[in-house]
Amino acid sequence: xxxxxxxxxxxxxxxxxxxxxxxxxxxxxxxxxxxxxxxxxxxxxxxxxxxxxxxxxxxxxxxxxxxxxxxxxxxxxxxxxxxxxxxxxxxxxxxxxxxxxxxxxxxxxxxxxxxxxxxxxxxxxxxxxxxxxxxxxxxxxxxxxxxxxxxxxxxxxxxxxxxxxxxxxxxxxxxxxxxxxxxxxxxxxxxxxxxxxxxxxxxxxxxxxxxxxxxxxxxxxxxxxxxxxxxxxxxxxxxxxxxxxxxxxxxxxxxxxxxxxxxxxxxxxxxxxxxxxxxxxxxxxxxxxxxxxxxxxxxxxxxxxxxxxxxxxxxxxxxxxxxxxxxxxxxxxxxxxxxxxxxxxxxxxxxxxxxxxxxxxxxxxxxxxxxxxxxxxxxxx
Numbered sequence: 001x002x003x004x005x006x007x008x009x010x011x012x013x014x015x016x017x018x019x020x021x022x023x024x025x026x027x028x029x030x031x032x033x034x035x036x037x038x039x040x041x042x043x044x045x046x047x048x049x050x051x052x053x054x055x056x057x058x059x060x061x062x063x064x065x066x067x068x069x070x071x072x073x074x075x076x077x078x079x080x081x082x083x084x085x086x087x088x089x090x091x092x093x094x095x096x097x098x099x100x101x102x103x104x105x106x107x108x109x110x111x112x113x114x115x116x117x118x119x120x121x122x123x124x125x126x127x128x129x130x131x132x133x134x135x136x137x138x139x140x141x142x143x144x145x146x147x148x149x150x151x152x153x154x155x156x157x158x159x160x161x162x163x164x165x166x167x168x169x170x171x172x173x174x175x176x177x178x179x180x181x182x183x184x185x186x187x188x189x190x191x192x193x194x195x196x197x198x199x200x201x202x203x204x205x206x207x208x209x210x211x212x213x214x215x216x217x218x219x220x221x222x223x224x225x226x227x228x229x230x231x232x233x234x235x236x237x238x239x240x241x242x243x244x245x246x247x248x249x250x251x252x253x254x255x256x257x258x259x260x261x262x263x264x265x266x267x268x269x270x271x272x273x274x275x276x277x278x279x280x281x282x283x284x285x286x287x288x289x290x291x292x293x294x295x296x297x298x299x300x301x302x303x304x305x306x307x308x309x310x311x312x313x314x315x316x317x318x319x320x321x322x323x324x325x326x327x328x329x330x331x332x333x334x335x336x337x338x339x340x341x342x343x344x345x346x347x348x349x350x351x352x353x354x355x356x357x358x359x360x361x362x363x364x365x366x367x368x369x370x371x372x373x374x375x376x377x378x379x380x381x
Contacts, residue, residue, distance in 0.1 A: 001023065001024050001025065001378065001381070002024070002025040002027070003019070003024050003025070003026060003027070003066035003067050003107075004027045004028075004029070004063060004064060004065055004066050004067075005019065005026050005027065005028050005029070005065070005066065005067045005068070005069060006029050006030075006031070006051075006057075006062065006065045006067070006068045006069075006100065006104065006106070007028050007029065007030040007031065007048075007069050007070075008030075008031045008054050008057075008068065008069065008070035008072070008096075008097050008100070009031065009032065009054065009070050009071055009072050009073065009093070009097075010030040010031060010032045010037070010041055010069075011032065011034075011037050011041070011071065011360065011363050011364050011365070012037050012040045012041055012044075012339070012343065012344055012360050012361075012364050013030075013040070013041045013044055013045060014071075014337065014338070014339070014364045014365035014366065014367050014370055015069035015071070015110065015365060015370055016028055016030075016041075016045060016048075016069075017338070017339065017367045017370070017371075018338075018365070018367045018368070018369070018370025018371040018373070018374055019067070019069075019370065019371075019374050021367065021368075021370075021371035021374070022370075022371050022374035022375045022377075022378055023375075023378060024374065024378070027047070028045055028047075028048040028049070029048070029049045029051050029062060029065075030045075030048050030049070030050060030051065031050075031051050031052060031053065031054045031057055032050075033053050034360070034363075036347060036352055036356045036359075036360060037360055037363075038050060038347075039347025039348045039349050039352070040343070040344050040346075040347045040352065040360065042347070042348045043346055043347050043348045044343065054093060054096045054097065054100075055093070055096055057096070057100060058103065059100055059103025059104040060103070062104065065104040065106045066106055066107045066108075067106050067107060067108050067109065067110070068097065068100060068101055068104060068106045068109040068110075069109065069110045069370075070094075070097045070109070070110075070111055070112075071111070071112040071113065071365050072093050072094040072097055072111070072113065073093055094111075094129065095132070097111070098129075098132045098133065098136070101133070101136055101163070102136045105138075105165075107164065107165055107381065108162060108163060108164035108165070108377055108381070109139075109162070109163045109164075110160065110161070110162050110370070110373060110374075110377075111159075111160070111161040111162075112158050112159065112160055112161075112365050112370075113158065113159050113161075114157075114158060114159070115145060115157045115158065115159060117129075117159055118145075118159065133161075133163055138165055138166065139163035139164060139165060139166065140163065140164055140165075140166040141161065141162070141163050142161070142162050142163075142172065142173050142174045143159055143160060143161035143162070143174070144159075144160060144174040144175055144176060145157055145158070145159055145160075146158060146159075146160050146176060146369050146372075146373075148211075148336075148337075148366045148368070148369055149208050150369075151338070151366070151368035151369060151372070152335070152336055152337075152338060152366065152368055153207070153208040153209060153336065154208055154209045154210075154211065154212060154336040154337070154366075155187055155208055155209065155210055155211055156211045156212065156366060157211075158365070158366075158369070160174075160369070160373050162174070162373065162377060164377065164380060164381070171379060171380035172376075172380070173373065173376040173377055173380055174376070176372055176373065176376065186206075186207045186208065187203070187207050187208050187209070187210065188203060188204035188206060188207035189201045189202065189203055189204075190202050190203065190204045190224050191224070191325075193222070198210045198211075198213075198221075199215075199218075199219055201221070201222070202222045202223065202224050202325050203221065203222070203223050203224070204223070204224055205223050205224065205225055209221060209223075209328070209336060212333055212336060212337065212361055212362045213362040214358075214359045214360075214362035214363045215359075215362065216328075216333070216358045216359070216361075216362050217354075217355040217356070217358040217359040217362075219327075220327040220328050220329075220333075220358055221327070221328045222325050222326065222327055222328070223325065223326065223327075223328060224324075224325050225324060225325070225326060330344060330345070330354050330357035330358060330361065333357070333358060333361035333362070334357075334361055336361070337361050337364050337365075337366050337367060338366050338367030338368040338369075338371075339361070339364070339367055344356075344357040344360050344361065345357070
């Protein structure tokens with residue numbers, strides 16, 4: 001089924017990919033203001049036509065539009081945000097999407113937004129939006145709260161609202177059942193780096209992630225890897241004189257847990273270790289710890305404990321032992337949103353920074369969820 005789509009607040013093309021996955025052949029006109037998202041969209045969809053900001057788009061300037069998709073800015077509806085609702089400058093942009101539905105009269109439209117939209121201003125904002133859709137006339141409206149974890153290992157609840165021209169067929173888009181997706185719904189937090197809220201959590205790779213966010217570029221989510229146990233053992237959690245939590249390099253961890261970052265010049269930092277081996281380095285014969293205050297010539301900056309072989313130098317700020325933590329990579333964030341690997345790596349102007357890639361993935365719609373919704377729409381149409 002070939003359709004012409006007006007993709008508003010298009011981001012990196014999650015709606016476009018989801019529609020394609022459901023079997024639609026998509027001709028796309030897309031609207032976005034983030035320059036990096038525009039580059040990524042255009043790089044991946046060479047034939048797509050950019051139409052500028054949603055505030056400038058007019059239906060009279062477009063060909064016949066079969067579908068309008070939009071995940072309008074959600075910060076003012078978000079439970080984690082300031083909850084300004086429709087009074088917020090960003091969330092009020094949805095009025096332009098509603099205007100374009102009225103001007104273009106597409107066969108269907110899909111709106112995605114955060115769960116907090118239901119409760120914003122005691123529900124008044126959501127019902128004001130429903131009333132605005134209803135006033136257009138002729139559309140059957142359906143909505144459901146869907147979760148990415150039904151399809152992929154990420155806990156991401158989002159409202160999906162669909163409007164389609166009613167023809168008396170009696171078909172229904174929703175409900176989409178939880179059982180169709182991934183069974184694993186366990187979110188396992190094994191430790192915390194004291195950053196506050198979700199940002200400080202360290203997740204076990206056997207569970208699911210918390211919701212990706214555009215602010216993850218400040219500190220990408222962390223996971224514990226290569227672990228034989230679920231337990232992270234922190235031997236010491238010293239506080240400074242001000243009562244604040246110390247930097248990570250000031251803490252002491254057991255090797256059965258996570259590997260701390262080490263800084264040169266920290267003479268009193270001790271990491272207790274057990275038996276882990278690494279080829280190519282000398283093995284010490286005494287002690288069971290790494291102590292930066294006792295340098296040896298063979299290991300440059302540290303004495304390595306019995307059964308291990310670690311080398312610390314001015315270029316190394318991480319002790320790698322059996323268990324460690326690391327950030328989610330941009331590719332992993334793409335996968336958690338259903339995008340192909342390295343979807344955001346390049347734009348039309350060249351390579352995109354990791355911070356922008358994290359941000360774009362956090363702002364994106366989940367491709368697999370859009371696909372499931374679009375498959376149901378296709379049946380109704």
